[in-house]
Structures are given as C-alpha cells and as structure tokens.
Amino acid sequence: MNSRVLTITAIFIALLFINNQGALAGPADWLSSTPKxxxxxxxxxxxxxxxxxxxxxxxxxxxxxxxxxxxxxxxxxxxxxxxxxxxxxxxxxxxxxxxxxxxxxxxxxxxxxxxxxxxxxxxxxxxxxxxxxxxxxxxx
Ligand code: HEC
Structure with a gap:
C-alpha cells in the first residue's frame, strides 16, 4: 500500500468517526447492513x-x-x-x-x-x- 492510499483510508475512517459523533444512532447502526x-x-x-x-x-x-x-x-x-x-x-x-x-x-x-x-x-x-x-x- 502506498502512502497516498493510506492517507485516504485514514481520512475516510476519521470522517466515518466524526460523522458518527453526536449522531442519535449508535455505531452499531451504520455497521449493520439493515439499520434498526x-x-x-x-x-x-x-x-x-x-x-x-x-x-x-x-x-x-x-x-x-x-x-x-x-x-x-x-x-x-x-x-x-x-x-x-x-x-x-x-x-x-x-x-x-x-x-x-x-x-x-x-x-x-x-x-x-x-x-x-x-x-x-x-x-x-x-x-x-x-x-x-x-x-x-x-x-x-
Ligand atoms: C375517499 C375519502 C376518504 C379517504 C381517502 C379516507 N377517509 Fe377516513 N373517512 C372518510 C369519511 C367520509 C369518514 C366519515 C365516516 C362517518 O363519519 O360516517 C371517515 C372517517 C374516518 C375515521 C373515523 C372512523 C370512526 O370511528 O368514526 C377514521 C379513523 C378515518 N377516517 C381514518 C382514515 C385514514 C387513516 C385514512 C388514510 C389511510 C382515511 N381515513 C382515508 C373519508 C375518507
């Protein structure tokens, strides 16, 4: 994996994390394919x-x-x-x-x-x- 891919992956994960902060739904909601x-x-x-x-x-x-x-x-x-x-x-x-x-x-x-x-x-x-x-x- 080159560093660019790594950086993009890191940003993606960080965004997922940030998006989930303060949201009403818990982390399990976006992880499961059929949200509750x-x-x-x-x-x-x-x-x-x-x-x-x-x-x-x-x-x-x-x-x-x-x-x-x-x-x-x-x-x-x-x-x-x-x-x-x-x-x-x-x-x-x-x-x-x-x-x-x-x-x-x-x-x-x-x-x-x-x-x-x-x-x-x-x-x-x-x-x-x-x-x-x-x-x-x-x-x-
Ligand atoms: C084509 C017109 C029409 C549509 C569409 C319609 N209604 Fe009605 N509804 C009426 C009429 C007229 C009455 C009055 C009946 C009476 O008082 O004799 C009524 C009465 C009711 C009542 C009262 C029953 C009672 O116990 O007195 C309910 C509850 C109700 N409608 C719910 C709904 C819901 C929820 C929907 C949508 C899913 C709906 N209606 C769609 C015309 C309609």
Whole structure:
C-alpha cells in the first residue's frame, strides 16, 4: 500500500468517526447492513402514509377539509377533534382504516385500506391519529 492510499483510508475512517459523533444512532447502526427501525422512523412512515392516503379527504393537517371532502356524502372526520376521537377505541380506528367506514357503522365513503396498507402500517396510522388529536381513548 502506498502512502497516498493510506492517507485516504485514514481520512475516510476519521470522517466515518466524526460523522458518527453526536449522531442519535449508535455505531452499531451504520455497521449493520439493515439499520434498526426506531420509533421515529415508524412515525415518519405513518406521516407519509397519511399524506398519501388520507389527506385528499381528511385534509393536509387532518382537520377533515381535504380536496375531495365536498364531493362525499358525509364529511370526513376531523382527526384533530379530541372530544370525538377520545370516544373511539384504537380497535375501532384500526377497523375503520382497515375495513372501511361501513365495517364500524360509518359512511361507506371511508374506504378500506387493508389491500393497500400492511397491518403494521395501519397500526402506525392509529398511533399517528392519536398524535393528531393529542388524545387517547377515554371511557365515558
Ligand atoms: C375517499 C375519502 C376518504 C379517504 C381517502 C379516507 N377517509 Fe377516513 N373517512 C372518510 C369519511 C367520509 C369518514 C366519515 C365516516 C362517518 O363519519 O360516517 C371517515 C372517517 C374516518 C375515521 C373515523 C372512523 C370512526 O370511528 O368514526 C377514521 C379513523 C378515518 N377516517 C381514518 C382514515 C385514514 C387513516 C385514512 C388514510 C389511510 C382515511 N381515513 C382515508 C373519508 C375518507
């Protein structure tokens, strides 16, 4: 090995080390070929799923005012409404997203997503809805 290669290698290793300093992920994360998913990753995935699949009806910020909202027979739910959302269990939310509105006695305009989204993705969306309403299920 000539000295130039050695120098470049040394700089490369040093950069890897510097890049890793102060990063949230531990050294094991960049060493393993499949990085471990963190809660944060799962959350941003759910955010993406929401933007792609839900905002056309439920609105950019989840307030129920999506572009398609006015063409539906029933207005899409306002996911920011903590009063309403805390009256629904996680199971009910999961079922509504998975099997559609009709499956939980709600409007058919809320379409099923179990053919397009995985179980894990739908669970992520339930958590995301809890984040949007900043609420949990409360027994009345
Ligand atoms: C085509 C429009 C449309 C799309 C797309 C849509 N929804 Fe809905 N959604 C509705 C409508 C309309 C309702 C209101 C049904 C009712 O109140 O009878 C609703 C209701 C809901 C409810 C409330 C169910 C309950 O228990 O009251 C949840 C939760 C929900 N949607 C989540 C989602 C999520 C998450 C997505 C994206 C994966 C999504 N929706 C995509 C139209 C839509």
């Amino acid at each position: 998913k963190t809660d944060k990753d799962e959350f941003s995935e759910a955010g993406n799923d929401y933007r792609l699949n839900c905002t056309p009806c439920h609105g950019e910020n989840g307030d129920g005012n999506g572009q398609l909202a006015s063409s539906l027979s029933k207005p899409p739910r306002n996911h920011l409404d903590a009063k309403y959302m805390s009256g629904r269990t996680d199971e009910q939310l999961f079922k509504a997203i998975s099997e559609g509105g009709a499956a939980v006695g709600k409007a058919e305009d809320m379409p099923p997503h179990n053919t397009t989204l995985s179980k894990g993705a739908i669970q992520g969306l339930v958590k995301y809805l809890r984040h949007l309403c900043d609420c949990q299920y409360k027994k009345k």
